[in-house]
Amino acid sequence: MxxxxxxxxxxxxxxxxxxxxxxxxxxxxxxxxxxxxxxxxxxxxxxxxxxxxxxxxxxxxxxxxxxxxxxxxxxxxxxxxxxxxxxxxxxxxxxxxxxxxxxxxxxxxxxxxxxxxxxxxxxxxxxxxxxxxxxxxxxxxxxxxxxxxxxxxxxxxxxxxxxxxxxxxxxxxxxxxxxxxxxxxxxxxxxxxxxxxxxxxxxxxxxxxxxxxxxxxxGAHAGSVMVRRLLPPLMLGPYVVGHLSLLGTRAGLYSSSTAFALVTGMLTFMGLPFLWSASRRLNQAGLDLEQAWRSEALQRAWLMSIIEQMPDAVLILDEQGHILVANAAAKSLCASDSSGLDAFGNRFFFDLRRPSGESLSWEEVPFVRAVTRGELEPGIELSLWTRDGRSVPVLASATPIQGRQGTPGGAVSIFRDITPLKELERQREEWTSVVAHDLRQPVSVIALALDALRNDMPEGPPAHQEEPLRWIDTSVGNLRRMIDDLLDASRIEARQLRLERRPVSLTEHVHACVRRMEGQARGRPIRVTAPDEALTSGDPLRIDQVITNLLSNAVKYGASQTPIDVEVTRLENELRVSVSNEGPGIPPEELPRLFRRFHRTPGGQRQAAGIGLGLYICKGLVEAHGGRLWATSTPGRRTTFCFSLPELEQPEQSLASGTH
Missing domain, CATH: 1.25.40 (Serine Threonine Protein Phosphatase 5, Tetratricopeptide repeat)
Known part of the structure; x- marks a missing residue:
């Protein structure tokens, strides 16, 4: 110490x-x-x-x-x-x-x-x-x-x-x-x-x-203070006593033997106060140490009582990964309490899996990463399987503990049971699905009535009715897209999205989506660069949905009279599709929140209407295909959305470029 x-x-x-x-x-x-x-x-x-x-x-x-x-x-x-x-x-x-x-x-x-x-x-x-x-x-x-x-x-x-x-x-x-x-x-x-x-x-x-x-x-402790106080008297005291006895002998007040006896006696009694003071200080130091120990023991007991009564499962591990503290909630969530079941030799074994049920490797467990690599895990959704076969959804977090000199000192891990939150989420998604399904019927009735009204007028509606009917048709289309978005978001959250996989040519689908967007491009050229063939395995309708959404965003939020670039590239074992446009761009602080549900950037809310589900659905669809979706942007210059999909096979690559 x-x-x-x-x-x-x-x-x-x-x-x-x-x-x-x-x-x-x-x-x-x-x-x-x-x-x-x-x-x-x-x-x-x-x-x-x-x-x-x-x-x-x-x-x-x-x-x-x-x-x-x-x-x-x-x-x-x-x-x-x-x-x-x-x-x-x-x-x-x-x-x-x-x-x-x-x-x-x-x-x-x-x-x-x-x-x-x-x-x-x-x-x-x-x-x-x-x-x-x-x-x-x-x-x-x-x-x-x-x-x-x-x-x-x-x-x-x-x-x-x-x-x-x-x-x-x-x-x-x-x-x-x-x-x-x-x-x-x-x-x-x-x-x-x-x-x-x-x-x-x-x-x-x-x-x-x-x-x-x-x-x-x-030092600042009692022993050091005692040394500093006793050192000057111990050095000067014998000299003063000896000098006084020498002066007495020279003056003829007493003999040398008497002087020796006086010096011996005075030095003996001079040491007693110092000994007494040292004893008193040591006693006080012992009392202070005992009081500090009792205070620490009380605080430790108080802290352990709080940890034991916490509803969240709490684990405290040392630098070797040995579990020092496991509260009641943690013991109830462990899969087994037999001796030496995990790699650290702990008798409490926690069966952690991904929400999908896939097993989690030992190196990916949050508290293992915190102990062995000093990594912080603020929160990740996992599933804990208990000894009675229950699957408990938890939010797992882990924080490494730093030692006195910055060395690893262990970790604290918390598992929060989010079953009530998952139930609320299920109910919300169910409510969203029910509402979306219930909205479809009146929307369908409005669309059928609109078609019947137009069929009753073979020569077309009067001029004063043409624009209101067009408004109704546009509103019905927008409402249908919103309902479809709500249903897709509900399926993605509930992990009930179904894909009809088949070989899909990304090159053909990109060109087809671009041709369909020509009418909405407002005169902006759309340039496509793609290989002759780029095959992936996926649901063609869902892939078209992702490409169309990205193209629609580029049209809505890009600067007018500027081109839109679409590029399909082959990188190792994946295919990458990027859609780029010039415009105001996206602020850097908005990029991490871009793919959240119902999130819209402040600039996007002013430029176009919507409910903020398009990119969230695109991300869910791409990830369901085993790919990923991300965005890069330079404010005031260029914004690019990219998604990647696994490649089905490796045909010979020859670029085919064109402008639509």
Whole structure:
């Protein structure tokens, strides 16, 4: 689990890193230029009898501070990172050369700065070791082991320990802590060197505050807060107590043994408040965790109660496809509850089929697609077969669950019983069919009466009756087409459409439909491009109905005096018929709704009358033949309706083009 980070501590540490880098550069530059270059001794030695900061140390601080400033950002340019690593290597190299001088009694490093002073000295071994550790720490800044440890942080802690020990030596007067015995006079870790080293170690720890050891320090939880509060007293408390006991001993207030006893007792009792505070915080954290667990358990129980009582079947699956939750509705719809029946090994098996009764493959099941491929299924009509042999129409949906880091975390699937909706739909379709059938009789009576009236007038009706009779004839034709559309829509919805299949030549039917439309084309040329023979298997009357409807729409909604193009093409194992016209076109947002029942575009409602069933019926007829129907349109330019049908055979193709 990843601990959350306290943003305030994060900001403070990043600022501390910048301050540490700037401090090292500033102190090193002031000592090197002002102290050694200009001869201001107070800048190199901060007090009488204290070690001086030598030129090599000042130059090393400048390099280390520069490297820290360049490498601090997590994302930086390649040149910046390269320059930062070069500075870190040089700083570490200073440390290696100084240590080599002590081991082999050489004068390699001291000679580099002999031009500043004839008595130039080399840094102390502690200083050289700190430079080596800081250089390695900066080079390994972004290296992480498999156990998520950062070597750079441990190296920085070693530098902090060495410099803090030297500072304690300055505070208590224990010169052996900053100046090792046996070294020439004046060689040791200077006071400002120790201070800058300690600040640099803190800066390196603050560069990556969310990794390694620093995760515990920068966290927002109780343990991290406790560490941040206890660390300063634990570091300063022993020093303060020890310093006070030392002052008492020097003043002759008590003996060294008494001072040791006082220090031991005070440190013991100083630790008790910290221990008490840690215990109290841990107890509070335990209470908070217990309360959070109870709250989560209550919410989970409340959620499970809601899911269990839902009328829809609900399944919750993990990333392996195992069913974690199945409510009562889901259990009532499963085909079997035996062990390991589906591919995921679940004891609940759901027999999902298409509305036609055709079996659904395992890869097409909505919750399988959501688990294995992360696909969202907003809703698809399927049929569920239960263990008692019932077929239940359902609307199946599935939503993949995302894990904490965007990884697949399972899926939620819902099956909604739409039996009441299907019954309402059946009743509506039945009502539509009944109404259409009942309308046919009065329409037929009107048509027969009109024919009888015309037969009674062999010489034709009077002039003042000719136009009203023509209106009646046109209205009867329109009403018959509407009734036929209602009946076709009802049959398509009820899946009761009957097709009288036979071999059909699409080329002949396209030419025949175009010839019949010549009278309604209003002088617009209809251009046909088709092969000599293009055979399919289908109902010739229904195919004519589709072609005629598309041609009629092209005439009604196309721009006047522009041609209509009809093309029959052969693509692999299907034949494609396209009808194109120029005109205002169809808006892109209307294309997905174009083939719905009773849907008409706003522009279409103004251009021509209708009830919005023509394209819906065409789509149903084409799909009943095993084909598909679609439309493309560029507003203001060209609109094309295409439908495809399976090809019956592959005759030799030769194009025959013509204009009607």
């Amino acid at each position: 990843t601990l959350s980070v306290d943003s305030r501590i994060l900001t403070f540490l990043l600022r501390l890193t910048s301050i540490a880098a700037s401090t090292a550069i500033l102190v090193g530059a002031v000592v090197l230029v002002g102290g050694w270059g200009l001869g201001i001794e107070d800048l190199t030695v901060l007090g009488p009898g204290m070690p001086a900061m030598v030129p090599v140390t000042a130059a090393g601080l400048i390099l280390t501070g520069t490297a820290l400033g360049l490498l601090c950002p997590v994302t930086s340019s390649p040149f910046r990172r390269w320059a930062g690593r070069v500075c870190a290597v040089l700083a570490g190299l200073f440390g290696v050369l100084v240590l080599a001088d002590y081991v082999f009694h050489g004068e390699w490093v001291g000679g580099l700065f002999v031009w500043l002073t004839p008595t130039s000295r080399i840094p102390s071994p502690q200083t050289a070791l700190c430079f080596l550790l800081l250089g390695l720490s900066l080079l390994l800044l972004d290296v992480e082991t498999r156990s998520e440890r950062r070597p750079a942080q441990y190296l920085a802690l070693a530098v902090a320990l060495l410099s803090w020990t030297a500072l304690i030596g300055y505070g208590t007067g224990a010169s052996q802590l900053h100046t090792l015995p046996g070294l020439p006079a004046g060689i040791g870790m200077a006071l400002h060197t120790s201070t800058v080293f300690f600040v640099l170690s803190l800066g390196i720890l603050g560069t990556r505050p969310t990794h390694g050891l620093m995760r515990t320090f920068t």
